[in-house]
Amino acid sequence: MPVRPDVRFPSIEGLRAFEAAARLGTFERAADELSVTASAVSKRVAAVEELVGALLFSRSGKTLVPTPAGREYLEQVRAALGLLAAMPLHRRAVQRMTRLRVCAPPTFARQILVPALDGFVAEHPDVELEIVLSVPYLDAASADVDVEIRHGGPQHHGGDVLIRDVLLPMAAPALLAQTGPLTRPADLQRLRLLRTPLEPWTQWFAAAGLDWPEPARGARLVDLGLLLEAAVCGQGVALGRPSLARQWLRSGALVALFDVAPPSRTHYFLAPQPASLSETARDVRAAFENWLRAVCAGVEREAAELVSGAP
Incomplete structure (x- = not known):
């Protein structure tokens, strides 16, 4: 909703001074809370009174008592300050955090990244991770990300391979x-x-x-997770990666068929990103990428164990 051009806003400092003075009863107490002088609090309140065109306090000695106009305005000010205080970006603890935006294909994010994410969060409590999903089958770089996991041919992008997969037909036991x-x-x-x-x-x-x-018939599923889900539902045989199908292979919802398992020609890899980050953010990115490499190495070992008994 656009703001009308004739609307004038008081300063945040003025509103905080008014609210603190009304709550604490004196300029001196408000000044202690806001870490300013009592004179500064008085001037800020006076500026708000001038802007709204009404006295907000009646003064009886050192004690401040909100006028009827002040009481009405106080409720509105408290609501506005409460909304602003509720925004995480206004909190100092959040402002001190290093943010890292990670983009990954949907199935990799769901089957590999997110299940292990607690480990990184526990080791780096001052890092705020934002996980976003890329669009499958689009060979285009994502904008405004710090770490990007992609699927395809890393040799064309100078990428760092995370998992070397094999391909196996998989089907539901019921099928x-x-x-x-x-x-x-x-x-x-x-x-x-x-x-x-x-x-x-x-x-x-x-x-x-x-x-x-x-094969030329049947639905085309442009997502590896959807492909495996269709196989779990008994809709057919999927040519899958054990690294992505671990949960279904463990539970027996999917069974790997035959012992023919050629290595995949495409891989999940870390795409190179510009170095336009602060030194702290670069260190955080390096820590995340090293953590992710270790996670993927474990996934690769587990996947190999799960299919070692395939018929």
Whole structure:
């Protein structure tokens, strides 16, 4: 809502002086609370009175008593100051924090980053992390971020690979119970193969010795998390990354098929960012990136253990 041009606002210092004087009863007590002189409090209150065109206090000796106009104005001032005080950015503790804005693909954020985030927060309580999601399948840098995790070919961007994945077909046990045992890769022709442009099947087909074209039917899911969710729901077989499917592989909601697991040609990686940060912020970014590398190394080990018993 635009502010009318004829509206004049008192200073925040004036409103705080008025509120403190009304609450504490004297300019001297208000001055002690605000760490200024009593004369300064008196002048600030006088400036507010001049602006609003009304006396706000009746003075009886040193004691200040709000006038009827002052009592009415006090309620409005307290409400306004309360709204301003409730804003986190106005608090000194928040202002002293170092902010770090991290952008990541949705599935990486949900399956890898966020579950481990408590560890970084506990080690760095003075860092305010803001996690934002990138748009899958768009090869464009995100604006105004300090750390960016991307999915694709790091060799084209000078990126630092976080996880080296393999690709495995995965399916829900209920779906496999309906179709019968799968003893060789060619048995996949009996099942629906879920599709995503982020993880084409042709690489896995070649590794399995199958001269098959890319599946051409069914919905295309432009998100690796949605692909795995569809597989969990029994809608077909997903070509998935064990690092992202850990929770479903652990619970048995998904089963890895066959022992053909070619390395993925694309990776999650740290994209290089401009150095336009303060020295403190650069140190925080380096600490976060090192922490994330350690998290991803653990995820990679866990994923390898989960699929080591795949048929």
